[in-house]
Amino acid sequence: MTTVSAERLATTFVEFADTLVDEFDLIDFLHMLTDRTAELVGAAAVGLVLADKDGRLEFMAASSENAKLLELFQLQTHEGPCQEAFRTGDPVINVNLGEATSRWPRFAPRATATGFHSVHAFPLRLRSQTIGALNVFGDTTGGDFDGADVPIVQALADVAAIALLQERAIHRGEVLTEQLQGALNSRIVIEQAKGAIAQVHQISVDEAFIRIRTYARGNNKKLTDVAHSIVAGQYILPEPS
Secondary structure: OOOOOHHHHHHHHHHHHHHOOOOOOHHHHHHHHHHHHHHHHOOOEEEEEEEOOOOOEEEEEEOOHHHHHHHHHHHHHOOOHHHHHHHHOOOEEEEEHHHOOOOOOOHHHHHHHHOOOEEEEEEEEEOOEEEEEEEEEEOOOOOOOOOOHHHHHHHHHHHHHHHOOOOOOOOOHHHHHHHHHHHHHHHHHHHHHHHHHHHHHOOOHHHHHHHHHHHHHHOOOOHHHHHHHHHOOOOOOOOOO
16 A cells, blocks of 8 residues: 555544544544544555454444445454454455455455455554454455554544543543443444434445434534434434535
8 A cells, every 4th residue: 555645644544633622422433533544554444453352352433334334244253353353463465355254264354245355453442452443445456555554543533542531520430431331322323313313314234324423423412422412202303505
């Protein structure tokens, strides 16, 4: 792949900094992280998983529905790059999925059937603790990361870990665990809202999420609050103008 330009990287980190303020929307931030990472490195898709209070990985965000489904498959089968990165605390780099069946007997064939041909995974590290993983999928072969790319993407993963500590109330590990669980609960509501909007407007789940997110930002509302209102039947988003 082509090394990320300094200008694009600087713009991304400025956007992250602008987002990490009081009352920031964690779920929206994690989705933005997957989108920006995919754009920066030219990836087909990016997914993100976090550990719950019991240390089990849970899906949190993805740049596409296909990536979300593949992440969920990883978690169900307990094998794949995110599992390795989380378990070891080290990045998994430049894996050709067509040659990885012996490494991940169930995940590799599913990933290639989905249209992905390469994968990288980066641990979300908080000091010495690994709290999740960021997965980068490629749809072409030969798109390996070089020596300069790896620390850039690892830095993006580390930003996600830092973001989990931004709320002022977090001072102890127990509080961090509660926030992670709250984020997992919010993600479930957002998935339900995406399905509701997709069904009502007869659109894809990806397009439904874009509409929900755009509405939340345009009306200065938290993504999770909008999702709760949709699930509760309080309103269905209007057609985009």
